[in-house]
Amino acid sequence: MPRKIHVDAVLIQAVIAGALSFAHLHDLAAAAGQSGWKAWAYPVSVDLLLVAVWRRLRTERSKLAWFWFLVALVASLGANIATAGLLDLDHVPAWLRILVAGWPALAFLGGTLLAHQPAASAPELAPEPVSRSAPVIDLDRPETPAPPPEITTPEPVPALPEAPAPAVPPALVDHARKVATEHRTRTGAEIDTATLRTRLGIPEDLAGAIVAQLA
Template identity: 65%
Template sequence: MRAQLARVDAVLVQALIAAALSFAHLHDVASAAGQDGWKAWAYPVSVDLLLVAAWRRLRSGVAKTAAWCWFVIALTASLGANVATAGLLDLGDVPAWLRILVAGWPAVAFLGGTLLAHSAPKTAADAEDQDGEPVIEAQPELPPVPVPTALVAHARKVAAEHRARTGAVIDTSTLRARLGVPAPLAEAIAAQL
């Protein structure tokens, strides 16, 4: 346990150092490109927030292509600033193309953040839950699910036991878990209780 904590602490310290250095490099490039005061400090925040938003989208498993696109854009901005401040760029004489990129960054970051935050809802084809299993959304007009009489009788016993133990009517998700049946079947059973 102690070795694991030491490893986590070392990783956290390394991450904080890397973040601080990258943050400073982004600030320096923005400042050299004509953004002064609070604006120069807003650039690293903007780049890092876009990275985080893209990473969260990648982890959610939804719209991964768009997430990778915005992640690469933000990573390129961060890495570009890190490399530029390594002496490859004269920060006293910033080229016009870099001034244009820095000036255009807020619009790019706003677009990326908005698209990542407000994308289309999950579909059965591209959605997966956190266990990696496909998520099937309920269809509003499915044919009725036939429920065996013996299963309804067993569900009534489970529901009565639940009510006696908790004092509340059993909900469909609890009934589903107790019976070990798919959601459509649990809904059909609950409708007959």
């Protein structure tokens, strides 16, 4: 279904303002030496640059877009003021003729820069966290208690077999008995394993076996 155009005061005002600005730009271009279709092309060029700038400003407020907006606004507003009687259109100064003649190149440059300028990339949005639904608990069904954990009894560590007592030669026992007697006479106490091992220079287990035989 086609959309209906609602005619209101704002739309009528916009059409009137656009027509007057268009006519002023045409008159100024014609007074600056641009005759025929060229005089009509100047207001079209200015309005198209304004449209291009407006489209850029809707998506990005860059310094380049604002610069060309001011350029197009000065061109349009300057033509309106110049044709208000402040400028003798029969004797247009040379600098204004230069500006009017150089406008096509300036408008082409601005339109090209606006069309080919890369748009600013939108900031990347962080991914939304995945919501995990809470577990549903059925209150009508009684909960089954979890079985108690099994307790395992550690197996006993087998005892290490005792090392057999070393064999003691009889001659070494006799010599040890003499050393023990001399130690008892001198100190009044029985000789111990450490002392006997030091006196005889034998291993500790062998000294223990001899002390056990002397007891």
